[in-house]
Amino acid sequence: MLNFCSLYSGSSGNSLLVSTENTNILIDAGVSSKKIETALNNLDVDPYKLNGILITHEHSDHIQGLGTFAKKFDLPVYVNQKTLDAMPKQKEKIAEKNINIIKIEEKFEINDLKIKPFSIPHDAANPCGFCIFKDNKKMSIATDIGHMTNGILKNLEDSLFVLLESNYDPEVLMYSKYPYPLKNRIRGPIGHLSNQDAGKTISCLLHSGLKQAMLGHLSKESNFPELAYKTVVEDLISNNYDENSLNLYVAKRDEQSKIINI
Secondary structure: OOEEEEEEOOOOOOEEEEEOOOOEEEEOOOOOHHHHHHHHHHOOOOHHHOOEEEOOOOOHHHHOOHHHHHHHHOOOEEEEHHHHHOOHHHHOOOOHHHEEEEOOOOOEEEOOEEEEEEEOOOOOOOOEEEEEEEOOEEEEEEOOOOOOOHHHHHHHOOOOEEEEEOOEOHHHHHOOOOOHHHHHHHHOOOOOOEHHHHHHHHHHHHHHOOOEEEEEOOOOOOOOHHHHHHHHHHHHHHOOOOHHHOEEEEOOOOOOOOOEEO
16 A cells, blocks of 8 residues: 545645555645644544654745644654755754654665655755655655756656646746746746646656656646646647546645545
8 A cells, every 4th residue: 555645735835645554754844733733633644653754845835834743743854964954943843863864866764665865956955856665666756846857757757656746837927926036936947847847747757657646836826726737638638648547636735635546
């Protein structure tokens, strides 16, 4: 068994759950500790029985509740050194015994899960995505990507499931109320991934056996769930893929997704 559930996803906060028979891990804690606890309770997951929290990078929409949540439930945190150094307020709340330093491209294990962090282009200290392996199954988490690279694609290959950023639509972003510098940051090479690029990436990954994908980290101001979904499906169709060959979902901003069995 390898299951995935998006607890919260979007520019206002992100937290994801990966589960097996023996293991429950969170990826990011970008909403309040209380909201994470509520979401886990809704899924009948005891926060005290979590086996760890993986951190992608130090932006507040990924670590807002980290320190409080990790301290309350005495949880191990897995984070690379540069990211840890870039979040001193969260770091001081986490017991030193619970800080586990990981390295990009080096696999580590949590119970029956093998995990490989990989580098992503984003304006943070040392941001990463994660490939997660259980037996012969692989799933991947990749958000906050300024642009798609061959290295990321290589890491995502052979995934049965991917949570992939689909942050903005270029036209909606252009007419959004965001200030011009923020628009440039979002669409820049170390900002976020557009719906169109998400579609191209998923079309590419179908060659290596992708069966399910969830679009995540949608912007509240410069995207719509229906638009993200439609854009990706249109790319699949333009590449002569049957849209029914892939189960495609869109992560919700403020509520849990369905549980995806990989």
